[in-house]
Amino acid sequence: xxxxxxxxxxxxxxxxxxxxxxxxxxxxxxxxxxxxxxxxxxxxxxxxxxxxxxxxxxxxxxxxxxxxxxxxxxxxxxxxxxxxxxxxxxxxxxxxxxxxxxxxxxxxxxxxxxxxxxxxxxxxxxxxxxxxxxxxxxxxxxxxxxxxxxxxxxxxxxxxxxxxxxxxxxxxxxxxxxxxxxxxxxxxxxxxxxxxxxxxxxxxx
Numbered sequence: 001x002x003x004x005x006x007x008x009x010x011x012x013x014x015x016x017x018x019x020x021x022x023x024x025x026x027x028x029x030x031x032x033x034x035x036x037x038x039x040x041x042x043x044x045x046x047x048x049x050x051x052x053x054x055x056x057x058x059x060x061x062x063x064x065x066x067x068x069x070x071x072x073x074x075x076x077x078x079x080x081x082x083x084x085x086x087x088x089x090x091x092x093x094x095x096x097x098x099x100x101x102x103x104x105x106x107x108x109x110x111x112x113x114x115x116x117x118x119x120x121x122x123x124x125x126x127x128x129x130x131x132x133x134x135x136x137x138x139x140x141x142x143x144x145x146x147x148x149x150x151x152x153x154x155x156x157x158x159x160x161x162x163x164x165x166x167x168x169x170x171x172x173x174x175x176x177x178x179x180x181x182x183x184x185x186x187x188x189x190x191x192x193x194x195x196x197x198x199x200x201x202x203x204x205x
Contacts, residue, residue, distance in 0.1 A: 011047055011048050011049075012045065012046065012047055012048075013045070013046045013048065013054070014043070014044065014045050014046075015042075015043070015044045015045075015046070015204055015205075016041070016042070016043055016044075016204070016205055017041065017042045017044070017174070017202040017203065017204045017205075018039075018040070018041055018202065018203050019038075019039070019040045019041070019042065019062070019176060019200055019201070019202040019203075020038070020039055020200050020201060020202075021038045021176070021198050021199055021200015021201065022036060022037060022038060022198070022199065022200065023036050023038060023064060023194070023195035023196075023197060023198045024195060024197045024198075024199065025195050026195075026196060026197050036064050036065055036066045036067070036195065037064070037065050038062060038063065038064040038065075038198055038200065039062065039063055040060055040061055040062025040063065041060070041061055041062075042058055042059070042060040042061075042099075042202075043058065043059045043060075044056050044057070044058040044059075044099075044101075045057050045058075046103060051105065052104060052105040052106075053102070053103070053104060053105070054102070054103040054105075055100075055101070055102055055103075056099075056100075056101050056102070056103060056120075056122075057098070057099065057100055057101075058098065058099035058100075058101065058122075058124075059097070059098060059099075060095075060096070060097045060098075060099065060124075061095070061096055061097075062094070062095050062097075063092065063093065063094050063095075064093040064095075064194065064198070065090050065091070065092055065093070066090060066091040066093070066194070067089075067090050089132070089133065090132075090133040091130065091131075091132060091133075091194075092130065092131045092132070092133050093128060093129075093130055093194055094128070094129045094130075094131075095126040095127065095128050095129070095161075096126065096127050097124050097125060097126035097127070098124065098125050099122050099123065099124040099125075099165060100122055100123055101120050101121060101122020101123070101165065102120070102121055102122065103118050103119070103120045104118065104119050104120075105117070105118045106118060106119060109170070109171070110170060110171030110172075111171065112171050112172045112205075115169065115170075115171060115204075116170065116171070117168075117169070117170045118167075118168075118169055118170075119166070119167070119168050120165070120166060120167040120168075120169075121164075121165075121166050122164070122165050122166075123162070123163070123164055123165070124162070124163055124164070124165050124178065125160065125161070125162050126160070126161045126162075126163075126180075127159055127160060128158075128159050128160070128161055129159070158182065158183065160182070161180050161181075161182040162180070162181050162182050163178060163179050163180040163181050163182070163196070164178075164179050164181070165177065165178045165179075167202070169202070169204065171204075172203060172204045172205060173201065173202075173203065173204070174201065174202040174203075174204055175199075175200070175201050175202075176199070176200055176201070176202055177197070177198065177199050178197070178198040179196055179197050179198075180196040180197075181196075
């Protein structure tokens with residue numbers, strides 16, 4: 001059984017994925033954040049050289065949000081010299097990236113994409129943007145309203161990052177992992193590094 005769906009022809013294939021995950025702390029320089037939430041979308045093009053082996057290029061857009069409660073210590077606001085008085089505050093990490101990867105098809109099958117069981121391994125390069133978000137809640141008569149303000153963070157002065165990515169999927173379902181080699185914070189001694197390891201799942205079509 002060869003690839004039948006989402007093909008240009010017998011050798012090329014396109015995919016679009018939505019991913020949901022979280023980032024994990026792996027050392028004491030990444031413990032300042034609560035468990036963050038990540039969401040993104042990816043577009044991939046693959047070229048098959050054998051029924052079991054392909055090379056691909058990917059474009060991804062994602063957001064990771066680190067939340068802070070009002071009564072918790074907020075080292076991002078302290079280090080970047082920002083006011084920290086809002087009811088809810090977030091470090092918003094947006095990224096736009098490119099990926100080069102290989103795919104090994106381990107087993108045929110799947111009723112939707114006919115991809116079967118496969119394993120991807122690749123390298124990525126991301127452009128990153130950080131901003132500080134404040135959410136205020138206030139009363140207006142008998143109703144409650146909220147407003148949000150956004151402030152760019154020049155204290156995160158390393159916009160480019162590089163790392164490795166991997167995926168294990170069957171048909172339309174995939175689990176993924178990303179590990180960033182580079183350090184995005186200004187000073188690692190102040191625990192300013194956003195978490196390097198991200199794990200989650202994808203829905204492909």
